[in-house]
Amino acid sequence: MIMLSQDAYPTRTQQSAAILARHDPVVYDRLPRTPHHHVFLDDAQREAYQRDGFLLMPDLFDKEEITFLFDTMQNMREEFTHAGRPEVIAEPGSGEVRSIFNVHRLNEIFANLVRDPRVLNVAREILGSEVYIHQSRINYKPGFNGKEFYWHSDFETWHSEDGMPAMRALSCSILLTDNSEANGPLMVIPGSHQHYVSCMGETPDENYKKSLKKQEIGVPDEILLRYLADMGGIKSCTGKAGSVIFFDCNTMHGSNGNITPYPRSNVFFVYNSIDNQLETPRNGLTPRPEFVAAREDIAPLSHAPLVTA
């Protein structure tokens, strides 16, 4: 029997891992200029993002803003630590707060931050359309015993578990602490966004409850990872607090653990094009909850006033 599939990005259905070509643009055509859509990235930045699949912009937020945002994160951690809420993900082992999801709806300051033109404009520019937040979170990664995030393409999960149709989304990570070589910074494989790594294994229902702690499904094959890293190298995205990393939804990334005394904390927003709204998940899976993958709150984002302390 021959199976016909319309899916350009099959995964978790195959007998073996595979590497497939990307079918979507990386940087989309510019939006028409209006007072609200002023150009933010120059040609060199667009080309770098197109080629590498990420862009590190130093010092996009100043010290005062970051102090304010860091305190906001700490207050959320304290408030949510023992609240037994599903948005809170614990570290495997220590039980410390690893991530809190949905911060742009749980907290007014982060609600404004996703609308800050410095990040929102970049998302619109690259995705060439109006955008909304597919997912948001703070990643605390504590000092001394912060655990690693293994290599993955976000799109592989969002496509299979959330039914995101195309590669027209990006992640934006705002550094709330200095991210040094030593405290487990984001590592990306430049150029990997041009290749879709189809993964082995079937997804169990409600997989997210485990996978947000430690991903075991949708894990790329070691030989393919080595192939991508040999081609593109590995880039550690280090920077001072206030720097921002934008990266394509299909860029292979991960991070090592953190035994230093210094937490590696980021706030993390996923912008998705309004032309790329979620469909039904693949393989008959139940949709993940709204706080992990937005299906309802998908109105285009408008600008907000700058963050101030």
Added chain:
Amino acid sequence: MIMLSQDAYPTRTQQSAAILARHDPVVYDRLPRTPHHHVFLDDAQREAYQRDGFLLMPDLFDKEEITFLFDTMQNMREEFTHAGRPEVIAEPGSGEVRSIFNVHRLNEIFANLVRDPRVLNVAREILGSEVYIHQSRINYKPGFNGKEFYWHSDFETWHSEDGMPAMRALSCSILLTDNSEANGPLMVIPGSHQHYVSCMGETPDENYKKSLKKQEIGVPDEILLRYLADMGGIKSCTGKAGSVIFFDCNTMHGSNGNITPYPRSNVFFVYNSIDNQLETPRNGLTPRPEFVAAREDIAPLSHAPLVTA
């Protein structure tokens, strides 16, 4: 009852963690010059080691030598993987070979390597005496899932579990693969060797069977680690294969895990002064086996011919 103790470096006996001053020199007086004791370190290098507690010497071994040594390590790994030998320590979790101890007695090539003047002379120079090997091992740290080594002072363990009397030993790590920022390089806290961090907890007998996989006793207090790191910073000892890191027995060090595809492999020798031979372990512990802490094979090392392929 008042307990009197002659021990300058008490640990694992106290109610609380403490930080104590070092009582021993770091760099010892030079040996008298003889044809076999030619000076190898210059004054700047001696001063750097004295101040920082470590010295990174790039490219001490050339590419051909390293290829030969890397192959030697790989052959040992294959030979010993399923041999069920006590010298082989597995990774927690995956069961892959993490370390093999006693390589300078199990393998002729490593037996010669500990006598190579490029490393042996540095050990003699710094320790100001003839030396022998207290411990040797290869640390493989595989790619993809290599686990961290948490912060520790080697001397804290060697003093308490092996009865090493004074801080007159050093470790020498010869890099067999490139040690990059990304694959879990050795991290040291410069200046930490001047402070002795006394640890909490009692040592169970045969603790080494667990501690060589994952140290749980002799773990420094988090507040004291933070204090040392705030003072001295954290230095990642990265370098090309063939570089060598020498560090004091009391320098606080550790390393993060390794999710990159590239193993971070080193061969590791501990040189001890012949004037610093082991006494009985503290607190009535049974001495660890010869392959972890030499008590019998303690004759001064003489030079060997250079390693060649």
